[in-house]
Amino acid sequence: MKTITFIGNGNMALSIAKGLRHNYKIEVAGRDIEKLNKFESELSVTIEKALMDDFNIEGKTVMFCVKPANVEEVAVKLKGKARVVYSVLAGTKVQKLKQHLNSDAVVRSMPNLAASVGRSMTTLTGDEAFKEEAEELLGAIGTTLWLGSEKELDIATALAGSxxxxxxxxxxxxxxxxxxxxxxxxxxxxxxxxxxxxxxxxxxxxxxxxxxxxxxxxxxxxxxxxxxxxxxxxxxxxxxxxxxxxxxxxxx
Ligand SMILES: NC(=O)C1=CN([C@@H]2O[C@H](COP(=O)(O)OP(=O)(O)OC[C@H]3O[C@@H](n4cnc5c(N)ncnc54)[C@H](OP(=O)(O)O)[C@@H]3O)[C@@H](O)[C@H]2O)C=CC1
Ligand SMILES: O=C(O)[C@@H]1CCC=N1
Structure with a gap:
């Protein structure tokens, strides 16, 4: 089973993890062990839990699920180079993600609240080499639509995200x-x-x-x-x- 590594243990991370839990191993890095334990019990499967400080993302498939304002603060805590980063952050450009997170590839995704019931309308854009993988991963929480540009993803954020x-x-x-x-x-x-x-x-x-x-x-x-x-x-x-x-x- 492949492992998906979540950075952040909030609502969106939990919704996506719920969609993936039966087909992937789930690893989650957060800043509060109590919240990580709660995440695990809400997910009802055993997960790998880690604190963010010095967390190694080397070669990992990362689902980046923090708030847009916390990119820099979280990124400095991580070490290693990810295989790919899937970001759910509103508005946060590929260029900014690449500037702060060390990764071979970046895909932006924009799920919505219905992810919590497996019915998200999720738009995607970014590194074309990961299009199929992105559609499979985010397809676990609903419908996906790959878009040709970040501008369109930001417009889709205004429409289906909000x-x-x-x-x-x-x-x-x-x-x-x-x-x-x-x-x-x-x-x-x-x-x-x-x-x-x-x-x-x-x-x-x-x-x-x-x-x-x-x-x-x-x-x-x-x-x-x-x-x-x-x-x-x-x-x-x-x-x-x-x-x-x-x-x-x-x-x-
Ligand atoms: N909610 C929605 O409908 C949608 C949200 N999004 C995007 O999803 C992302 C996450 O949103 P959501 O899950 O709703 O938010 P939550 O507030 O539920 O989760 C945010 C996560 O980020 C962590 N975090 C925040 N600040 C820091 C920090 N300084 N250092 C380390 N960890 C930090 C929080 O940790 P802790 O739990 O310890 O506070 C928490 O795990 C956002 O970027 C948003 O744009 C996208 C589409 C729809
Ligand atoms: O309001 C926000 O910024 C996030 C992105 C889309 C839904 N919630």
Whole structure:
């Protein structure tokens, strides 16, 4: 069994490790042994645990899972040259990763929150020689899409990486609206969850404009509600959200 070495033991590392645990040996380097023990018990398989100080990555396949602001601080603790580094860090460029981490190759990946249920939409870019391996590894937590440039990965970060938070805002607001009209909170939440469950399947097959036309009856409820969303500039706000999040990715 091949070993995958995680640097960082946070949420994203745990989600990816859960996808890989039955087909790979898992090694994790962190800065707190208690957190490493917790990681192991949540993973329910035996893992190699190590503290980061002086941790040797020589020849290893590394899954780099710390925050973008901690690259330098973590990198100076590591020694040796990795075979390949897979980074999940938002916005952090291949050039910066190569500058601080000693590795023969670097692949950037951008998973999303649904990694925790094995349904991540993960975009990838970087060293083409590792495309197949990257798709196999990150494929363990959902769907992958290889992109041709870091610019596109940063845009995809704004869309699919941050996207769950935007959909949370919309889902919570829609349920709040139903409560405002007199629906019980628990019923409003159940109806909202059912909506997203069915919609999640439909949108895989059908263009959103066609779906919308299929829902909207002349002079009906959907047209009334949809008009309110247009008056609230929801479409422009979504386009603006992607612009702002992409810009932030270029600044991290
Ligand atoms: N959350 C999400 O939806 C997504 C996140 N990402 C990316 O994943 C990466 C990790 O995010 P996530 O797992 O959510 O974050 P977490 O906060 O859960 O995990 C961050 C990890 O980094 C470690 N760490 C932080 N600072 C240091 C330091 N100075 N020295 C050593 N270790 C450090 C933390 O250690 P400790 O536990 O000891 O604090 C922890 O193990 C980020 O770069 C983010 O951009 C990408 C896509 C989606
Ligand atoms: O908000 C962030 O910066 C990270 C990247 C995508 C999702 N979370």
């Amino acid at each position: 996207g769950p938070a935007y959909l949370c805002l919309i889902s919570e607001a829609l349920a709040d609206g139903a409560v405002k009209q007199g629906m019980k909170r628990a019923d409003a939440m159940a109806a909202m969850r059912g909506l997203f469950g069915g919609f999640g399947e439909l949108i895989q097959e059908i263009h959103p404009a066609i779906l919308k036309d299929g829902v909207m009856s002349p002079g009906g409820t959907t047209a009334a509600g949809y008009g309110a969303l247009e008056n609230g500039n929801v479409r422009a706000s979504c386009i603006d959200a992607i612009e702002k999040a992409y810009k932030k990715a270029t600044e991290l």
